[in-house]
Amino acid sequence: MHVHDLIGEALAGMLAKPVRSALTTLGTVLGITTLVVTVGVAATAGNQIVGRFDELVATAITVEVPESEHTPLVEWDAVDRVTRLRGVESAAAVAESKDSTNLSVRSNDIVDPTRVTTQSMTVLTATVGLPEAARGRMVQGRFYDTGHIRRGDRVAVIGDRAAQQLGITRLDRSPAIFIGKHAYTVIGIIGDLRRERNLSTAVIVPPTVGRRFGLRDVTRVLVNTSLGAADLIARQAPAALSPGNGDMLQVVAPPSPTRARDKAQDDVNALFLILGLVSLVVGAVGIANVTLVTVMERVPEIGLRRSLGAARRHIAAQFLLESTLIGLTGGVIGAGVGVVTVVAVSAAKQWTPLLDVRLAIAAPIAGAVVGLLAGLYPALRAARMEPVDALR
Template structure:
C-alpha cells in the first residue's frame, strides 16, 4: 500500500473523544504548575448567565422580590414628591398669597377707607378689603326679632364690624344666600347687614325671601346676605358685617385691619410696598403680617414626606434582598457536585465566588430595571387619576437599577463565599 494511503488509513484510529469548543473555552486556564491562573470575563459572564437561565422559574421568582422592592421604593419616593408638591401648592394658594395689615387704634386715622380700596392698583394685588372693629363693637347683643320668648334663646353675643364691599373676595369666601352690600348702600347709609354662616345658624335665619332683620342696640338692620365658605378670617363666620357708613352706630369709624390677596410669588414685594401705599407719612406704625417663605415650607414638607416613605421603600428592599440571599444559598447547595467538578478541573476559589456573585447581581439588576419601569408607570398613573402633576427625580429613576444590582451583589455575598470555601474532594464525595 502506498505511504499516503497508509496515512489516510491510519487517520481514523488517531481520533479521540473531545469536549466542545465552547466547553473548553469556559474552563479556566491552568498554568504549567497545575495552579489556576485566571478566568476570562466572557467565560465568567457566559457561565453566570447559563446558571441564571438554567432555572428560569426560580430565577423569575427570585427577581420578583427585587422587582417588588424597587417598585415600592420608586412609587413611594415618586408619590411622596408628588404629594409634597400638591401640599405645598395648596399652601401657596391659601397662605403664601395673603397679607394682613393691623392698624393700631389712634384718634387720627392711620389708614383711610379710600387708601385700602386703591391697593388693587399695585401690580400683584388681586383683591383688598378694609375692616373696622373696636372694643365697643365686640360682643354686642344681637336678636333675630323684637319679640321676647322666655322658652327660647333669642339673643346672641356677636361681633359687629364694618367693611368695604370687597370683603367676600378678600376673605376668600362666597355668598351662600343673598348678596353683599355695595358702594350704593354705603353711600346712602342703608341699615343693611350681612351675617356670617355661623351667625345665621345661631340666629336661626335660614331664608332671606321675607327680608329678615336683626336688632342691635334696639335698631333693626335688614339682612341681605349670608357669607360662608371662608378660607381666611374665619372669625367672620360668627360676625355681623355692616357698611362703613353704618359703623358709626357702633362707634366704629377708622380702619383697623386690611386684608390683601396677591398673585403667587408677589407677596414679599407687596408686603414692602403696602405700608407706604396705605400711610406714606406713618408707614412704620403699621404691622404687616406677610406669609413665610414658600421655598422653606416646600423643602420641609417634601423632606418629611420623603423620609417617611423612604423607610417603607427600604423595608421592602430588604425583604427582596433576603429572598435573593435565600434562593442563592439553596442554589449553592444544589450545585455542590458542579462546584467540586470545577474545582477539580482547576477553577480557583475566586472563580467560584465571582460566578455566584455575578449571578445574584444579574438577578438584582434585572429586578431593578423592571421595578423602576413599573414604579414610574405607577406614579404617572396615580397622578393622572388624581389630576396631579407627577414629580419624579430623574436621578432616582437612573439610580434604582444600580441599587437593585448592589442589593443582589450584597445578597449573594455569603452564598458565594460558602461556595468558594468548598474543597473539591468534599464536594465530589
C-alpha cells in the same frame, strides 16, 4: 385528610424552615407595602404639589395692621389707593377686636324659654369691597354701600351659617337682628367664602356703625392680585396704605414662584426616593431568599469542602461574593434599563430627559452593597455547618 389535619401540616411545613418562611413572608409584605406606599404617597405628594401652585394661595395677600396709641396707621379710605395699584383685583379693610367677639345676637326681641334664640357671634366691620376680597358672593340681598356708611344706617350683612343659626331664610320682609338692645336690618347674606371663612358665622356692619362696638381702626387689609403680581404688590401695599409708616405693617404674602417651584421639585424627588428605597429593600429580600435556597441545595458541596480543609471564613466569603456579584450585575443591568426607560418615556411625552450621571455610576455600587447585606445571613448559616452533618 380533614381540614384541621391539612392546616396542621401546612403550619408544620412553615415552621420547619422558619427563616426561609420569614424571608418569603417578608418579600410579600414588602411587595404589598410598596403598592400601598406607591398609591398613598403619590396621591399625597400630588396633592401637596397642586397646593403649592394653587392660584388662590398664590394671589392672596393679607396686611396686618398693629394697634397705634395715637393716630391709626391705616385710614379706611386707604384701600382706594391699594386698588389703584397695577395687578390688584380687589381689596377690603377689616376691623375686628377682642371686645367684638362673642357678642349676644338674636333674631327677635321675644324671650322664649323653650328655644335658644340668642347666639354668641363675632361682630366686625369692613369696607364695601369685602365680598370680592373674601372671594365670596352674596347668597341673598346685597352688601351695604357708601351711602349706608355715610348715613350711618343700622344695617348688617350676616354669614350664611349665622343666618342658619338665627333662623333667617328670607330678606324680602327686611328681617332684623338685635345686637344688645339695638336692632339692625339685615340686607344681605354672604356665603361661598374661599378666604376669611370665619365670616360665615359673623355679623358685618358698616364702619360708622362699628364704632359702637369699639371697631374704630383697621386691623387688617385683604388684597387679591392677578397671578404673578403678588410679590410686587406685597412690597407696594404697605407704602400705599400708610405712607411713611409702611415698615410697621406686617405683610403675609404667598411664596415667590421660584420658591414654590423648588419646593415642588423637592416633593417629587422625595416621593421617588422613598419608592426607590422600598424597591431596593424588596430586591434585597429576593437576593437573600435566593442565596438561602442556594445554601440549602449545596449542603453536600459545603460539607465536602469543609472536610477537605476549607475554613468557615472561606465558605462565608464564597457565598458573600456570590450575592455581591448578583447585586452588582443587577445594578449594572438596572442602571442601563433605567436610563433607556427615562429616555423612552421622555421621547413619548415630548419631555427633555434629565439624567444624573452620578446616579448611573452609583447604581451598580448600590446594587453590590445591597447584595452583600442580603447575603450576610445565608453566608453565616453556610459557614456554621459542620462537615459531618453536611455530608450525612
